[in-house]
Structures are given as C-alpha cells and as structure tokens.
Amino acid sequence: MDEQAIVSMEEVTYVRDGFVLGPLNISIPKGYVTAVVGPNGSGKSTLFQMLLGLCNPSTGQITLDGQLLTNECKEQYKQEIGYLPELPWAHESYMRGKEKVSFYKSVFSNWNSTYYEQLREKLQIDDQLRLDKMSKGMRRKLDFIIALAHEPNLLLLDEPSSGLDPLAWKEMIEILHQYMEQEERSIVISSHIVEEVRRLADYILFVHQGKIVGFFEKDELFNKWCAYIIFDREISEQQLYGLPGVRKIEIERGGTYTIVTSEALAVEQWLQEQRLQSVTRTALDLDEILFYLIQPQKSQEV
Numbered sequence: 463m464d465e466q467a468i469v470s471m472e473e474v475t476y477v478r479d480g481f482v483l484g485p486l487n488i489s490i491p492k493g494y495v496t497a498v499v500g501p502n503g504s505g506k507s508t509l510f511q512m513l514l515g516l517c518n519p520s521t522g523q524i525t526l527d528g529q530l531l532t533n534e535c536k537e538q539y540k541q542e543i544g545y546l547p548e549l550p551w552a553h554e555s556y557m558r559g560k561e562k563v564s565f566y567k568s569v570f571s572n573w574n575s576t577y578y579e580q581l582r583e584k585l586q587i588d589d590q591l592r593l594d595k596m597s598k599g600m601r602r603k604l605d606f607i608i609a610l611a612h613e614p615n616l617l618l619l620d621e622p623s624s625g626l627d628p629l630a631w632k633e634m635i636e637i638l639h640q641y642m643e644q645e646e647r648s649i650v651i652s653s654h655i656v657e658e659v660r661r662l663a664d665y666i667l668f669v670h671q672g673k674i675v676g677f678f679e680k681d682e683l684f685n686k687w688c689a690y691i692i693f694d695r696e697i698s699e700q701q702l703y704g705l706p707g708v709r710k711i712e713i714e715r716g717g718t719y720t721i722v723t724s725e726a727l728a729v730e731q732w733l734q735e736q737r738l739q740s741v742t743r744t745a746l747d748l749d750e751i752l753f754y755l756i757q758p759q760k761s762q763e764v
C-alpha cells in the first residue's frame with residue numbers, strides 16, 4: 463500500500479447502463495492538486511461519486527488515505543472528504559441556505575462555524591435566501607464553502623467554476639490556495655477549462671471513454687509536449703518520423719515542417735545536433751495534448 467497516496471485504485475471498474483468506467487489503476491499523490499481532464503461523458507463525475515461512496519465499484523478496490531474503502535467505514539471516511547457536485551441537488555431547492563448549513567453542521571463532527579462565516583462573508587453569500595431564489599453563482603459559492611467548512615483532508619471539486627463570474631472564481635482560487643497551505647491536504651478537481659487547470663493543478667489525469675489515457679506531473683507534461691516549426695530543405699520526412707515521441711508532422715511548401723512530439727527534450731537535442739537555424743518551439747495546450755493522447759493514429763497526417 464502506498465502511504466503517500468490520497469487515493470489508490472486497483473483494477474477498479476464501474477458498469478452502468480452500458481457505460482464502463484475502468485479498469486482504473488492509479489495512485490493520486492497526497493498533498494497535491496490533481497486535475498481530472500476529459501471530454502463530456504468520459505466518467506469524471508462517476509469517478510468522484512465512486513470516491514465518495516455514492517456508487518460502489520463493480521470490481522477492484524479503492525484505498526483512501528491508506529484505508530481500504532468498505533461499506534462499513536464509508537460514513538467515517540466521508541468526514542474527511544469535502545464534495546462539490548457538478549450540479550446542485552434538486553431536492554434541496556426549497557431549503558434556505560441556513561437550513562442546508564444546519565444539516566451539514568449536524569453531519570460533520572469537525573464543522574467549523576467560524577471558518578464558515580469567514581468564507582460566507584468573503585464570498586458575500588446571503589444564506590437566508592432559499593436555494594432556488596439564489597443566483598446560480600451564489601448557490602455554487604454556498605455549496606463550495608459547505609464542502610470546505612468541516613476542513614476535510616480531501617476536497618473533490620466537480621467543475622467548481624461552473625456558473626461563476628471571473629471575480630468569484632479568483633476568490634475561490636485564493637481560498638483553495640489557503641486550504642492547501644496545510645501539507646496533508648489534497649484536492650481532486652475536474653475541469654474543462656484549460657487555464658483553470660494550468661493555474662491550480664500539480665498533476666493531471668486524462669480520462670477518455672471511461673479509461674485513463676495518461677497521468678502526468680503538470681510541469682513535466684508541458685515540458686515534454688511541444689510543437690516545433692523548422693525550416694530545412696535537406697531534411698527528409700523519414701528522418702522526422704524517426705524522432706522520439708513524434709505524433710504529427712505537417713509539411714508546407716518550401717521545406718517548412720511542423721512536428722508535434724511528446725519527447726521534446728530528445729527532439730530538441732536532435733535539432734541542435736542538426737544545427738537547424740529556424741526553429742520555433744511552442745508548448746501545447748491541455749486540450750491539444752488530450753487530442754493526441756486519444757487519437758494517436760489519426761494524427762499522423764502528412
């Protein structure tokens with residue numbers, strides 16, 4: 463068992479209505495922010511629900527902070543998790559914010575009312591309002607601070623910025639940075655927004671059609687995946703395809719090539735050895751990397 467993992471999964475699958483999540487084998491490191499990135503319907507929310515015990519894996523085992531997840535210990539370990547679902551719970555809509563807060567306060571033994579009030583004031587939430595009378599953003603902010611107010615060790619945030627204006631999201635990021643000041647804490651966040659992931663995440667987990675297609679340390683990922691534009695009349699296409707990690711080569715008239723690689727350092731070294739003059743290097747965006755991870759064959763167009 464890996465003591466440094468906040469979440470470990472071994473051969474975990476979940477099957478529902480024809481959708482198969484897994485098999486998942488992964489160790490998510492403790493003390494970091496891990497972003498789960500993938501197209502719609504790839505299984506991100508389902509993964510979160512499984513971690514929270516809202517749905518049971520069909521096979522395999524999940525370990526949370528060193529503790530095997532079983533039905534018997536579910537209630538206890540939920541105390542350590544703060545969860546922000548992708549969508550608000552419809553059955554709560556008739557409640558006032560305060561009533562929802564009272565309920566959560568009764569559920570979580572570590573509920574910190576002072577901290578809740580600080581966050582509420584910072585985000586200017588009127589918790590006297592009924593939830594269905596709040597703006598979308600205010601309800602989202604309330605759900606966010608409810609997820610934090612029992613000071614959990616693990617935060618699961620499903621599309622946290624959905625419905626928020628840029629200022630509210632900036633304030634949320636500040637709160638998340640403060641939350642992460644305690645070393646033992648971890649965040650798993652799902653997001654479609656590239657900039658959000660770039661700013662927050664330490665690790666990135668790519669998922670597609672229920673499968674893990676990559677797990678990377680963020681800086682390493684952006685250093686390794688690059689596009690190079692080179693100009694050289696002497697170079698042959700075969701030479702370029704022989705380079706490490708090449709995912710795509712585009713040739714334009716007059717000897718200009720664009721190469722996309724997942725092994726930038728090795729390619730760069732080769733380019734230097736060839737003494738090529740006109741070389742432009744660009745880091746790829748997350749969505750471009752995801753594109754190549756899920757379509758490795760199709761991307762080789764010349």
Ligand SMILES: Nc1ncnc2c1ncn2[C@@H]1O[C@H](COP(=O)(O)OP(=O)(O)OP(=O)(O)O)[C@@H](O)[C@H]1O
Pocket residue numbers: 478479481500501502503504505506507508509548
């Ligand atoms: N309550 C449900 N009942 C049946 N199938 C569901 C349910 N919720 C999701 N699914 C299906 O499970 C699969 C994974 O959906 P999930 O919501 O986990 O993906 P996601 O990556 O979070 O998508 P999105 O980015 O659109 O939020 C999809 O095929 C979806 O149709």
